[in-house]
Amino acid sequence: MTVSKRDRSAIPEGVIERLPAYLNVLIQLRAEGAGTVSSARLGQLTSVNPAQIRRDLTHFGSFGKRGVGYDIGTLVEQIQRILGSDHVHRLALVGAGNLGSAIAGYSGLKQHGFVVTAIFDNDPAKTGARIGDIVVQSIEQLDVTLRAQDIRIGVVAVPSEAAQTVTDRLVGAGVRVILNYTPVIVAVPDGVMLHNTDPVQELLHTLYYLSRREGVARV
Numbered sequence: 368m369t370v371s372k373r374d375r376s377a378i379p380e381g382v383i384e385r386l387p388a389y390l391n392v393l394i395q396l397r398a399e400g401a402g403t404v405s406s407a408r409l410g411q412l413t414s415v416n417p418a419q420i421r422r423d424l425t426h427f428g429s430f431g432k433r434g435v436g437y438d439i440g441t442l443v444e445q446i447q448r449i450l451g452s453d454h455v456h457r458l459a460l461v462g463a464g465n466l467g468s469a470i471a472g473y474s475g476l477k478q479h480g481f482v483v484t485a486i487f488d489n490d491p492a493k494t495g496a497r498i499g500d501i502v503v504q505s506i507e508q509l510d511v512t513l514r515a516q517d518i519r520i521g522v523v524a525v526p527s528e529a530a531q532t533v534t535d536r537l538v539g540a541g542v543r544v545i546l547n548y549t550p551v552i553v554a555v556p557d558g559v560m561l562h563n564t565d566p567v568q569e570l571l572h573t574l575y576y577l578s579r580r581e582g583v584a585r586v
């Protein structure tokens with residue numbers, strides 16, 4: 368079954384939010400040589416109730432077989448098509464420090480169709496250097512480069528005080544999706560999607576459950 372563009376709009380937001388977790392596990396299972404997976408196994412690996420997984424996957428058709436499971440290759444193709452990761456997306460990264468270098472070198476990006484094709488920094492000591500195959504450019508080249516490469520996704524990995532300025536420049540250069548790796552809140556105009564990725568917030572979220580398990584937290 369092929370999911371059409373029209374079908375995509377009918378998929379509930381909750382399902383879309385869970386698809387990346389399914390996809391990550393499925394790709395790993397495929398790399399390990401598995402051909403099929405049951406909803407129970409997928410549930411174990413994603414911490415999602417198997418019944419919920421089965422409901423989610425009905426949006427892709429009824430190709431699961433009782434006693435056999437779901438075909439991993441088919442599921443990967445369908446989920447990638449829904450998420451739009453079945454083709455390459457160019458990313459611009461602003462910030463060539465330790466965090467930026469780690470993001471640029473993360474192999475998981477390419478695995479899902481994301482390729483960092485431009486890196487910028489305002490530090491003269493960093494511009495001209497290479498991170499992988501990419502030469503770090505001055506921030507002054509951002510607008511020209513992004514428009515030339517038709518980049519619509521930007522990653523902000525700069526000091527907190529520069530986050531809003533960099534975000535504004537990315538938006539002005541035509542970026543429509545921004546991943547903010549700084550701990551500060553940045554503002555974006557309507558029509559631009561912002562995703563904040565703060566490891567401290569994630570740790571605080573998990574700390575609550577850890578504290579409850581160890582009997583430290585009190586309600």
